[in-house]
Structure formats: structure tokens, C-alpha cells
Amino acid sequence: xxxxxxxxxxxxxxxxxxxxxxxxxxxxxxxxxxxxxxxxxxxxxxxxxxxxxxxxxxxxxxxxxxxxxxxxxxxxxxxxxxxxxxxxxxxxxxxxxxxxxxxxxxxxxxxxxxxxxxxxxxxxxxxxxxxxxxxxxxxxxxxxxxxxx
Amino acid sequence: xxxxxxxxxxxxxxxxxxxxxxxxxxxxxxxxxxxxxxxxxxxxxxxxxxxxxxxxxxxxxxxxxxxxxxxxxxxxxxxxxxxxxxxxxxxxxxxxxxxxxxxxxxxxxxxxxxxxxxxxxxxxxxxxxxxxxxxxxxxxxxxxxxxxxxxxxxxxxxxxxxxxxxxxxxxxxxxxxxxxxxxxxxxxxxxxxxxxxxxxxxxxxxxxxxxxxxxxxxxxxxxxxxxxxxxxxxxxxxxxxxxxxxxxxxxxxxxxxxxxxxxxxxxxxxxxxxxxxxxxxxxxxxxxxxxxxxxxxxxxxxxxxxxxxxxxxxxxxxxxxxxxxxxxxxxxxxxxxxxxxxxxxxxxxxxxxxxxxxxxxxxxxxxxxxxxxxxxxxxxxxxxxxxxxxxxxxxxxxxxxxxxxxxxxxxxxxxxxxxxxxxxxxxxxxxxxxxxxxxxx
Numbered sequence: 283x284x285x286x287x288x289x290x291x292x293x294x295x296x297x298x299x300x301x302x303x304x305x306x307x308x309x310x311x312x313x314x315x316x317x318x319x320x321x322x323x324x325x326x327x328x329x330x331x332x333x334x335x336x337x338x339x340x341x342x343x344x345x346x347x348x349x350x351x352x353x354x355x356x357x358x359x360x361x362x363x364x365x366x367x368x369x370x371x372x373x374x375x376x377x378x379x380x381x382x383x384x385x386x387x388x389x390x391x392x393x394x395x396x397x398x399x400x401x402x403x404x405x406x407x408x409x410x411x412x413x414x415x416x417x418x419x420x421x422x423x424x425x426x427x428x429x430x431x
Numbered sequence: 432x433x434x435x436x437x438x439x440x441x442x443x444x445x446x447x448x449x450x451x452x453x454x455x456x457x458x459x460x461x462x463x464x465x466x467x468x469x470x471x472x473x474x475x476x477x478x479x480x481x482x483x484x485x486x487x488x489x490x491x492x493x494x495x496x497x498x499x500x501x502x503x504x505x506x507x508x509x510x511x512x513x514x515x516x517x518x519x520x521x522x523x524x525x526x527x528x529x530x531x532x533x534x535x536x537x538x539x540x541x542x543x544x545x546x547x548x549x550x551x552x553x554x555x556x557x558x559x560x561x562x563x564x565x566x567x568x569x570x571x572x573x574x575x576x577x578x579x580x581x582x583x584x585x586x587x588x589x590x591x592x593x594x595x596x597x598x599x600x601x602x603x604x605x606x607x608x609x610x611x612x613x614x615x616x617x618x619x620x621x622x623x624x625x626x627x628x629x630x631x632x633x634x635x636x637x638x639x640x641x642x643x644x645x646x647x648x649x650x651x652x653x654x655x656x657x658x659x660x661x662x663x664x665x666x667x668x669x670x671x672x673x674x675x676x677x678x679x680x681x682x683x684x685x686x687x688x689x690x691x692x693x694x695x696x697x698x699x700x701x702x703x704x705x706x707x708x709x710x711x712x713x714x715x716x717x718x719x720x721x722x723x724x725x726x727x728x729x730x731x732x733x734x735x736x737x738x739x740x741x742x743x744x745x746x747x748x749x750x751x752x753x754x755x756x757x758x759x760x761x762x763x764x765x766x767x768x769x770x771x772x773x774x775x776x777x778x779x780x781x782x783x784x785x786x787x788x789x790x791x792x793x794x795x796x797x798x799x800x801x802x803x804x805x806x807x808x809x810x811x812x813x814x815x816x817x818x819x820x821x822x823x824x825x826x827x828x829x830x831x832x833x834x835x836x837x838x839x840x841x842x843x844x845x846x847x848x849x850x851x852x853x854x855x856x857x858x859x860x861x862x863x864x865x866x867x868x869x870x871x872x
Contacts, residue, residue: 394791422667
């Protein structure tokens with residue numbers, strides 16, 4: 283991470299010195315316009331990919347990430363019934379709030395059952411990865427409804 | 432009268448894809464588990480192949496149709512006998528399964544549908560389209576009458592801007608394009624101004640949708656709250672109703688000491704064609720219990736209770752002072768071979784528990800097998816009762832298991848053995864391979 287940053291700076295400084303002082307400023311102003319918060323809205327849309335793994339007796343009811351329905355049936359691995367992930371090249375566009383990405387997973391299982399979810403925002407993983415539940419409640423629910431960063 | 436009794440003792444076998452079951456001494460259970468696609472049971476020298484849609488069991492649906500087909504073939508004498516002596520007594524089975532799984536409650540599906548509709552409402556789709564995709568921007572650019580170099584610069588700039596995670600590579604790519612294509616700084620400034628104008632327009636569009644979007648999310652929040660509190664106060668339940676049927680065929684050699692004529696006539700080949708049909712229910716409730724019941728009709732034989740023996744038939748020819756001997760080996764079943772119809776009932780009650788975070792177990796608290804022959808007086812009806820437990824490590828790695836079974840609870844066979852001598856117990860060991868086990872567990 284540190285290496286990447288220093289590389290970025292050095293490249294930029296070279297570019298700046300030689301050619302691009304003006305266009306670099308323009309780029310900044312473009313990013314500024316792009317990133318400006320929409321007034322009153324508590325977040326913005328982000329591209330999301332995920333992987334989900336569960337134990338055999340866990341049954342999945344539904345999964346929503348950032349107010350977006352995840353199509354688990356379509357995302358079920360053809361070779362592994364207990365593995366789910368975003369199909370190649372596909373991304374879900376999800377609503378990332380200022381205080382985190384809301385993840386709502388409803389599932390059922392027996393004692394010993396669990397699921398583990400890993401979420402990527404673009405290329406970078408969530409700090410809270412992995413999101414998981416491994417203790418079903420008294421009713422046999424493995425539900426999760428929380429915001430994550 | 433031939434007393435028919437089956438004592439299964441220790442069985443140790445390897446299954447390529449182990450199933451999380453607590454089976455009885457014969458390896459049968461009335462509770463369904465996701466079956467293997469291909470199983471190899473070395474102890475019994477059997478191979479099986481199966482096709483099914485049991486992957487649909489991964490989802491809670493109001494109603495799921497399940498089907499399966501399984502073909503199993505084995506050498507009755509076991510692998511050792513096949514390899515050492517070449518004895519092959521084929522035993523094949525075909526099983527078909529059809530079931531309906533019901534899970535969840537009407538209330539839950541209604542709430543889930545309402546949430547789904549709000550998540551996919553027009554306003555959300557539109558907002559996502561404008562805010563996150565480059566497509567509207569690219570369309571706008573392609574339709575404009577900018578120079579192709581300008582178009583390329585804008586496209587690359589937008590690509591960079593929309594890769595919101597600030598991927599360093601996209602920034603470098605962009606700077607590279609600018610460096611290559613543009614010497615004229617004024618031209619660059621004009622092009623970038625177009626991008627800024629576009630983004631500002633986009634922002635206006637998004638602001639206009641903002642109120643509706645927030646309202647939509649607030650509705651989802653309140654539905655989710657209702658959903659969660661419902662699930663906190665109601666137990667998870669599911670049931671599978673199924674019918675299972677099958678055909679079996681095996682060929683075996685019988686030994687009949689009363690047969691007249693040459694000794695070779697004492698060996699007789701019997702071909703058995705069996706069939707069965709079972710009706711069953713599985714019921715799952717809460718986090719601990721799973722119950723299973725099946726009742727079925729079966730055409731069966733008593734081969735399990737006959738013990739095979741090895742015979743050598745020697746023939747010799749004498750000529751003058753020389754003698755020539757030949758020997759033929761037979762493996763055959765002496766005793767009375769009976770083919771008959773029977774009714775059977777099986778019940779199982781699984782209790783799921785954990786010793787700690789690492790180890791968990793499935794305990795088949797008490798299982799019963801009731802077997803009643805139909806119109807066959809030489810076979811006694813029997814009741815078997817037992818209890819079995821299997822231990823697992825986290826993520827379903829099988830560790831070991833054991834069972835205790837009382838055969839013939841009511842002593843219908845009038846065995847002189849006391850209660851304790853009619854007890855069967857054993858160890859079960861399964862070895863699982865990590866590459867396959869996860870699809871089952």
C-alpha cells in the first residue's frame with residue numbers, strides 16, 4: 283500500500299514537471315465534481331462483488347447488500363452447492379451509506395451450521411470482512427442485519 | 432425353522448463424499464441428506480452414480496420439487512474376494528426419488544416479496560443507472576461531433592472517474608493517454624470542461640431523484656424491522672414429503688446338500704429381482720431437531736442372514752500308475768434361501784449439538800426399524816431399536832461415530848441369547864476429502 287502510494291507520487295511528479303501541470307488540475311476538479319455529495323442523500327452507489335460460503339444444512343432465505351437484492355440462485359457455484367459468488371464480470375450496484383454498507387442475510391440452520399460472507403467494494407475488501415454467523419439462535423435462524431465498513 | 436438374524440458388527444468404510452448422517456447398523460436412515468454424485472464404498476466394493484436437483488435445498492422456498500436418481504452396483508462378496516479369488520456376485524440397485532419440500536411461512540414470503548419489490552423499484556434502477564454506469568455518458572459522447580481524439584480522451588477520463596475505488600492503474604492510463612495525444616493545453620482544458628459539464632448535469636438529475644430514493648429506503652428499513660422481529664419469535668420449520676422407489680437385482684450361488692445326481696448339481700444359481708417403494712416425511716424444527724419417518728413395501732430375500740462358504744470340487748482321473756487331479760472352487764450359500772415380501776417402518780430423531788466451537792455432533796437419539804414379513808411364516812417380524820452419534824469438526828470434517836443397537840427387541844426369534852447378547856454396537860469411521868466434502872456439508 284505504501285509502495286503503491288510512493289509510486290503514484292513519483293509518477294505524478296514526473297508528469298507534472300514535464301507536461302501535465304494544467305491537465306492534472308483539471309482532473310482534480312473533475313474528481314471533485316464527481317465526488318461531491320448529493321445534498322441530503324446519506325450515501326452513494328458503489329460497485330460490489332462478493333463470495334458466500336455456507337455449511338450443508340444452512341438454507342438461505344435472502345441476501346441484500348446496500349439495499350440491493352442479491353440473486354443467490356443465479357450465483358450458486360455449479361460445482362459446489364454451498365458456495366456463492368458474483369458471476370464473472372458482473373457487479374452489483376449497491377447503496378453505501380455514510381455509516382456503512384447495510385448487509386441483510388436471512389438464513390436457517392442447525393447447531394454447528396454457519397455462513398461466511400466476503401464483500402469487495404470495487405477492488406478493495408470491506409474492513410469488516412469476513413461477515414459471518416455461526417451460532418443459530420433458539421429458533422434456528424442465522425440472520426444478520428448490520429452496517430459494515 | 433431357520434432363525435433369521437442379522438448382526439452387523441464393526442464396519443469400517445471409506446466414502447469419497449461422506450454424508451452427514453447417523454445411520455443404523457445396516458447403514459440406513461429415514462432422514463434425507465444431499466447424496467453424493469459418485470460414491471465408492473471400498474469395504475463393500477460398490478460404486479454408485481447419482482443425478483439429482485438437491486442443490487435447490489440450499490434455499491428456503493415455499494415449495495421446492497426435489498428429484499433424484501441413483502444407481503448402485505456392488506460385489507456382494509466384497510472387494511477382497513473379487514481381487515483375490517475373482518468371485519463376482521453382482522448386486523445392482525436403481526433408486527428413484529421424488530419429493531416436495533415446504534419451508535418458511537406465508538408471512539415471511541410476503542415480507543420478502545415487499546422488500547424485493549422496493550429494492551427493484553423504478554426509482555432505484557434509474558438512480559443506479561445514472562450514478563454508477565458510464566453508458567449514458569458514453570452515449571452522449573458518441574453522439575456529439577467532437578474529434579475522435581477528443582472522444583477518446585473523454586471516454587478515458589470518464590472510465591477513470593467511474594472506477595471509484597481510485598485504482599492507481601486507471602489514473603496512470605489516463606495520464607498516459609493525455610501525454611500521448613495532447614500537446615495543446617487549451618484543447619485539453621476544453622475537453623475536460625465538457626466532462627465537468629456532463630458530471631454537473633448528472634448531479635442535477637441525481638438530486639432530483641434523491642427524495643424518492645430516501646423514501647424508498649425508509650420503507651425497506653421498516654419492513655426489515657418487522658421481518659426480523661417475526662423471525663425472532665417464530666421457529667424455523669421445514670418438511671419434505673417424498674416417495675422413493677427402486678429395483679434391485681442380484682445373482683448368487685446356493686448350495687443344496689439334498690440335491691441328487693452329481694456333486695456339481697448341488698450348486699444352483701439363483702437370480703433375485705427385488706423392488707421397493709417407500710413413503711416418507713422429514714420434519715425439521717428449530718436449531719436442534721430433525722425427524723424422519725418412512726413406511727414401505729419391499730420384495731426381499733434372506734441372503735443377509737445366510738453365511739457363504741467356500742467349496743472345492745476335486746475330480747481325478749487315474750491312468751495306469753498316474754493320477755490327474757483338477758479342482759474347481761465355489762463360493763455358495765448353504766441353508767434355506769427365501770424370497771419374500773415385507774413391510775417396514777423406520778423412524779429417526781436427530782439432535783444437533785456442539786461440544787464447543789470446534790466440535791459438533793449429530794445424535795440419532797433413538798431410531799427404530801420395524802420389519803414385518805407378509806405371508807411368509809419362516810421369517811419372523813422383528814423390531815430393532817438403537818441410538819447413534821457422529822462427531823464433526825467445524826466445517827463438517829467427520830471425526831468419528833458410534834452406535835448401539837438392540838436387534839429383535841421382543842425376541843420374536845426366541846434366541847437363547849439374553850438381552851445384552853442381542854445388542855450390536857460398532858464404530859463408524861469415515862474419511863472425507865476436503866475437495867469434495869464441502870459440497871455435502
